[in-house]
Amino acid sequence: MNEKEKKPKARKKTDTAAAPKRYYKKKSAAEKQVKAEAPAAAPAPAKRTRQPKEVKRTPVRIIPLGGLNEIGKNMTVFECSNDMFILDCGLAFPDADMPGVDIVIPDFTYVERNRDKLRGIVITHGHEDHIGGLAYLLKKVNVPVYATRLTIGLIEGKLKEQGLYGKVTLNVVEPKKTVKLGCMAVEFIKVNHSIPDSVGMAIHTPAGIIVHTGDFKVDYTPIDGKIIDLARFGELGNRGVLALMADSTNAERPGYTHSEKTVGASFDSLFKKGEGKRIIIATFSSNIHRVQQIINCAVRYGRKVAVFGRSMINVINTAIELGYLDVPDGILIDIEMMNRYESERIVLITTGSQGEPMSALTRMAMNDHKKVNITPMDFIIISATPIPGNEKFVTRVVNELMKSGAEVVYEAMYEVHVSGHACQEELKLMLTLTKPKFFIPVHGEYKHLKKHAGLASQLGIPDENIIIAEIGNVIETDGNRMGIVSQVPSGRVLVDGLGVGDVGSIVLRDRKHLAQDGLIIIVIGIERASNEIVAGPDIISRGFVYVRESEELMEEARLLLTDTLSACSAAELREWNTLKGKMRDALSDYIYQKTKRSPMILPIIMET
Numbered sequence: 001m002n003e004k005e006k007k008p009k010a011r012k013k014t015d016t017a018a019a020p021k022r023y024y025k026k027k028s029a030a031e032k033q034v035k036a037e038a039p040a041a042a043p044a045p046a047k048r049t050r051q052p053k054e055v056k057r058t059p060v061r062i063i064p065l066g067g068l069n070e071i072g073k074n075m076t077v078f079e080c081s082n083d084m085f086i087l088d089c090g091l092a093f094p095d096a097d098m099p100g101v102d103i104v105i106p107d108f109t110y111v112e113r114n115r116d117k118l119r120g121i122v123i124t125h126g127h128e129d130h131i132g133g134l135a136y137l138l139k140k141v142n143v144p145v146y147a148t149r150l151t152i153g154l155i156e157g158k159l160k161e162q163g164l165y166g167k168v169t170l171n172v173v174e175p176k177k178t179v180k181l182g183c184m185a186v187e188f189i190k191v192n193h194s195i196p197d198s199v200g201m202a203i204h205t206p207a208g209i210i211v212h213t214g215d216f217k218v219d220y221t222p223i224d225g226k227i228i229d230l231a232r233f234g235e236l237g238n239r240g241v242l243a244l245m246a247d248s249t250n251a252e253r254p255g256y257t258h259s260e261k262t263v264g265a266s267f268d269s270l271f272k273k274g275e276g277k278r279i280i281i282a283t284f285s286s287n288i289h290r291v292q293q294i295i296n297c298a299v300r301y302g303r304k305v306a307v308f309g310r311s312m313i314n315v316i317n318t319a320i321e322l323g324y325l326d327v328p329d330g331i332l333i334d335i336e337m338m339n340r341y342e343s344e345r346i347v348l349i350t351t352g353s354q355g356e357p358m359s360a361l362t363r364m365a366m367n368d369h370k371k372v373n374i375t376p377m378d379f380i381i382i383s384a385t386p387i388p389g390n391e392k393f394v395t396r397v398v399n400e401l402m403k404s405g406a407e408v409v410y411e412a413m414y415e416v417h418v419s420g421h422a423c424q425e426e427l428k429l430m431l432t433l434t435k436p437k438f439f440i441p442v443h444g445e446y447k448h449l450k451k452h453a454g455l456a457s458q459l460g461i462p463d464e465n466i467i468i469a470e471i472g473n474v475i476e477t478d479g480n481r482m483g484i485v486s487q488v489p490s491g492r493v494l495v496d497g498l499g500v501g502d503v504g505s506i507v508l509r510d511r512k513h514l515a516q517d518g519l520i521i522i523v524i525g526i527e528r529a530s531n532e533i534v535a536g537p538d539i540i541s542r543g544f545v546y547v548r549e550s551e552e553l554m555e556e557a558r559l560l561l562t563d564t565l566s567a568c569s570a571a572e573l574r575e576w577n578t579l580k581g582k583m584r585d586a587l588s589d590y591i592y593q594k595t596k597r598s599p600m601i602l603p604i605i606m607e608t
Contacts, residue, residue: 058183058206062245062440062475065490066090066106069446069470071249071387072129073492075106076212076442080205083182084117087201087212088124091132093387094494100511101494101503105133106471108140109489115141119181122188123147124214125198126154127286135162136493136500144169146179148188148197153318154286175199175229190229191216194260194420195286196324202232207479208242211434215247215443217257217422218429223264223289224324230433237435242479244436248444249421251452256425258418263383264293266415271297274379277407278343279303280372282353282361283383283417285312288319290383291349295327298347304333308360308372309351316349335371343377353384355393362393365400376405383416424455431459438465438482440475510600517599518543520591522561522583525606534608537561537583544599553594560590576605 060080067074072092078085094101111118120143124130131151135158138145145155149172159165173179175190187202193215203210211233218228250257271279283290298305305327307313319325338346352361361382363369374380380401386394394410401408409416422430431439439461441452446468453466467482469475472490475482494503519542525535539558541550564586568579580603587601 057208057479059476059478060184060205060207060210061485062210062243062477063110063488064442064469064471064473064475065108065110065488066092066133066471067129067443068449071443071445073104073106073133074130074443075133076245077111078184078203078205078210079114079117080183080207082117083119083184084114085119085181085184085186086111086121086137087186088130088214089121089132089134089137090127090129091495092129092492097512098494098508101496101508103132103495104492105136105495105500107489107491107493108137111137112140117182118143120144120146120179122179122181122186122201123151123155124201124212125193125195126151127195127215130215131155131158135159135164136495138162138164138168142168144171146171146173146186148173148175148199150195150197150288150319150322150324153322154315157314157318176232178204189232190226192219192222192226192228192420193217194284194289196224196226196288196319200233202236205242207477208437209236209239210243210245211236211241211436212245212442213247213430215249215421216426216430217420218426219257219259221259221261223260223292230429233430233433237433241434241436242477243438243440243482244431244434245440245442246427246430246452247421248427248441248448248452250419250423251427251441251444251448251455253419253423254425255423257421257423258415260289260293260418262415263290263418264296267293267297267381268300270379270381270409270416271301271303274407275301276344277377277379278346278348279379279381280348280350280361280364280406281381281383282350284353285309285315285351287420288315288324291316291319292325294347294349295325295331299328299331303345303347304341305331305347305349306333306335306338307349308335312349312351312360338371348372352397353382353394354387354390355395355397357393362397365397365404367404374401374404374406378404378406380406380408381416382408382410385417385419427452427455428459431456431461436461438467438477440467440469513598513600514543517597518545519600519602520544520587522587522601522603523606524565524583524603525608527608533565535606537565541599544597545595557587557590560586579603579605 058081063077063079065075065077070092072090074088074090076087078087092104094104118141123145131154134155145168147155152170152172155170156165159168173188175188178185178187183206185204189200189202191198191200191214198214200213200216203212216228220227281294295305307316316325320327350360352359355362364372364374367373398408398410439456441449449468453468456466457463467475469484472487473484474486474488476485493500496503521540523536523538524533527534537558539554561583564582583603584601592598
């Protein structure tokens with residue numbers, strides 16, 4: 001073996017200093033010039049940034065069945081997979097074009113069809129436009145109800161009236177607590193409103209968090225000391241709110257809503273002004289904070305308090321029982337005991353602030369009240385703003401009270417009422433705190449919803465993410481997109497006495513017809529055997545003309561009908577529908593020609 005094979009050649013360490021020098025050719029000035037003028041090399045293609053994948057989530061559907069494009073009958077269905085719950089179930093009061101109707105409630109058809117999915121009903125607060133339809137719904141679907149303590153107390157009263165007390169599970173939920181309803185969970189959040197124990201809702205769904213404010217305002221000095229939980233709304237906003245559904249009632253009003261305490265200061269000055277007179281105050285029965293301030297003033301000025309109006313008595317009794325009203329012993333007196341006290345020592349709290357025809361204040365104004373006669377020794381305060389459409393009723397009541405010599409104070413004169421709904425700056429605050437991806441204005445007529453949508457747009461929410469819906473719309477979201485995808489049965493159901501839904505468009509049309517032009521009844525008698533007219537035609541008028549002053553018109557009408565019947569053949573006398581049509585047409589043309597009126601004409605054929 002040679003030397004090279006025995007020892008591998010050791011590798012030389014390279015010493016930088018000893019490394020051979022490299023020589024570079026120095027470029028000439030001409031070469032440098034050419035390089036400077038040469039076009040720059042094309043930039044390297046940019047790396048593709050990967051778009052984040054949209055996470056597919058279980059779709060959630062929001063279905064308003066009331067409270068949009070109207071004031072009242074608030075009701076919204078939230079649906080996800082095979083679970084569903086309802087938020088609020090209120091009523092509305094009838095319009096002038098609904099003669100004889102007592103209340104209006106939502107159409108429950110969709111809920112009844114999906115009763116197997118229904119997990120419960122959550123309620124934001126105890127006003128009629130949020131709980132007034134609940135008893136009618138619970139007659140059709142028996143599911144648990146979740147609400148705060150006072151709201152449950154008021155609901156119990158409704159269920160007793162409808163014979164449902166003890167048959168429905170009522171659950172008291174405190175603010176900051178959460179109720180699990182299938183694949184969704186509802187968190188109760190404290191808000192301020194014109195009734196205690198009002199809450200908004202944070203609905204935790206597979207698609208994201210949906211915040212519903214309920215009716216709210218921001219009051220930093222509420223009567224009960226419980227301030228709206230703005231911190232929680234802000235926390236939810238930081239976590240990420242998918243959609244905000246917010247109260248739009250005062251969206252047209254700039255600024256802030258005044259605190260309820262401003263009314264207390266007004267009452268104090270008015271009690272001084274009303275010294276030596278009986279004080280009568282009309283307000284909403286559910287405004288317990290307002291009632292508390294009236295009682296406080298009565299105590300301060302040494303007056304006794306009597307309460308009028310069934311709803312007022314019910315609410316005050318419930319509030320006292322549950323500890324929401326602080327009434328010193330001996331201040332409240334029974335109506336029957338009023339006469340034992342001098343008038344100047346009495347305060348009457350009554351319903352009728354909206355001029356409702358059958359309310360206590362209206363009956364007082366019309367001298368139709370059994371217990372109270374209005375005199376010049378009365379000082380009357382109307383502590384409410386007329387709901388749109390009620391202005392004429394309120395004005396009529398004020399006029400009649402003044403004709404009786406009473407001094408009347410109403411909202412336009414003093415600060416005797418503040419709203420329970422947020423104005424523009426408070427609505428902006430809620431939008432800013434929650435920072436929603438989508439926005440759905442609720443609770444208001446179209447002009448209110450539109451104005452609220454404009455505020456959201458000003459704060460940077462894209463117009464395509466703002467949805468102004470209508471009742472019956474199905475709004476669907478998967479957490480990425482939201483839009484109206486279909487429609488479900490919806491509308492209004494009219495309640496008249498004990499009848500629910502039996503007054504429809506045809507009945508309303510007939511009622512309006514009767515109210516506008518009255519009724520004429522034609523009665524004839526036909527003998528069956530001979531097929532001859534043996535009696536009549538007789539004409540009976542109701543609400544058309546006063547017969548004794550229109551004898552000539554009625555006699556001519558009777559002669560016209562006699563001629564019409566004489567011209568009928570034997571076959572036509574047998575076809576009673578044809579005969580009725582001929583009499584109706586002949587008399588209708590004649591009456592319109594003579595009076596330019598179109599009364600309802602009702603022919604009656606009696607067989608002898």
